[in-house]
Amino acid sequence: MESVAICGSDLHIYKTGLSGGEPLGEPMIPGHEACAIVEGGDTPVPAGTRVAIEPAIPCMRCEFCVRGDHNLCPNHTFLGLPGWPGAxxxxxxxxxxxIEPVPDSIPPKVVPLLEPLAIAVHASDLSHARLGQRVAVIGLGVIGLMIVRLMRLMGCRVIACDxxxxxxxxAEEFGAERAINATGQDAVEDMLEWTSGxxxxxxxxxxxxxxxxRAATELAAPGARVLVIGIxxxxxxxxxxxxxxxxxxTIAMLRRSRNTLGRAIELYRTGQVSIDALATHEFPLDRAADAFAQAASYADGGIRTIVHVS
Ligand SMILES: [Zn+2]
Ligand SMILES: [Zn+2]
Known part of the structure; x- marks a missing residue:
């Protein structure tokens, strides 16, 4: 392993000791947004290749896996959740x-962010957004900012708030036409005004x-689609x-990514999506506890904290 990012879901376990509402029964290795070098094994990917990792491990046998909905597999395991040690x-x-080979142009500290980018690509698919439409993004963590960029790439006009x-x-650097520093009713009114009501x-x-x-449903125009991603x-x-x-x-719920890691890598490789600015803090593995404390405090403009394993 080369580097692992600390995601909001890791922080949820770190802060509460709960996973899916259940207390952890034993110590656990965290991490699912990861960059690795292949050492060997039954794979056409040569040893020494840098790879990104798809952290959900579907059964590949059930009805839902067979039809391509690997993200909905009821028998899956997940890196860094109880039952499967993390990265x-x-x-x-x-x-x-x-595993998916990554281009040399992407630094190891940024590779872990391809996993949330794959989720953002899946979100873009689920949005059914069309050229020239207006899109609101509520919440500008890693995935929110990535979605702003992708919606802009898809020819939409984007308003965002956090x-x-x-x-x-x-968000303005990522392509939002307008970004509002507010939440709740104030943000709703500002965003509605942007669409002349x-x-x-x-x-x-x-x-x-x-x-x-609730804000998303209030902002939505008649016939709109509301995508619910937050936990x-x-x-x-x-x-x-x-x-x-x-x-x-129409209300759609998002479950992780759906075979979209390869497309996320291509978007990065071809320069259409830059995510380097989101890797804001770096720590060595022997300071992983400090890394978690830093990430949990959201201090110093922190967006993603990266732990360098080697
Ligand atoms: Zn994550
Ligand atoms: Zn399955």
Whole structure:
């Protein structure tokens, strides 16, 4: 292993000791956004090749895997969740079909970010956005910022919001026409004004708190699509049913990535998506505890903290 990023889901376990609402029964190695060098094995990828890793390990046998919905496999395991030790270690064994060679142009500290980029690519597919449409992105962490860039690439006009000023500023660099440093009703009013009250064609929630999902339904134009990506801290989603019904909204939920890691790598390789600026902090493996503390504090404009394993 070369480098591993600390993701919001790792932080959730770090802060609460819970995974999927259940307490961890034993110590666990974290990490699923990772960069590795292939050492050997039953793979056409030559030893010494730098690779990105697909961390969800589907069964490849069930009905859902067979039809291509590997992200929905009910029998899957996942790196760094209970039952499967994560990537923050010197060596690991991983299925050959779940590694993807990366170009030399991408630095090892950025390779782990290809995994969230693959999720953002899947989100773009699920958005059904069309050329020239207006899109709102609520929440500007790693995946939110990546989605801003991808929606812009797809020919959409993008408005975005986040309570952290540095993140809102970054959204403009990533292609948002407007970025608002607010949440809740203030953000909704500003964003609606941007559409002269009409609403957006696609509203994408990547924040987590329930109010973000509610904001997405309020921002949506009649017939719009609302994409829910954030993980709600209380495991509940509530929004005004009448609002959603009157507008005939379509609500889509996102589950990880769907065979999109290769496309994410191509977007980076061809210079269409730059994600280097998102790797904001770096620590060696023997300071992994400091890395977690730093990432958990969201201090110093932190977006993604990277742990260099070797
Ligand atoms: Zn992650
Ligand atoms: Zn399966």
């Amino acid at each position: 923050m270690r010197e060596r690991m064994v991983h299925p050959a079909h779940l 309570p952290v000023p540095e993140r809102a500023a970054m 009409r609403g957006v064609d696609v509203a994408i929630e990547v924040a987590g708190p329930n109010e973000a999902v 709600q801290p209380d495991d509940q989603i509530a929004f005004r049913a009448a609002t959603a019904r009157r507008k005939g909204l």
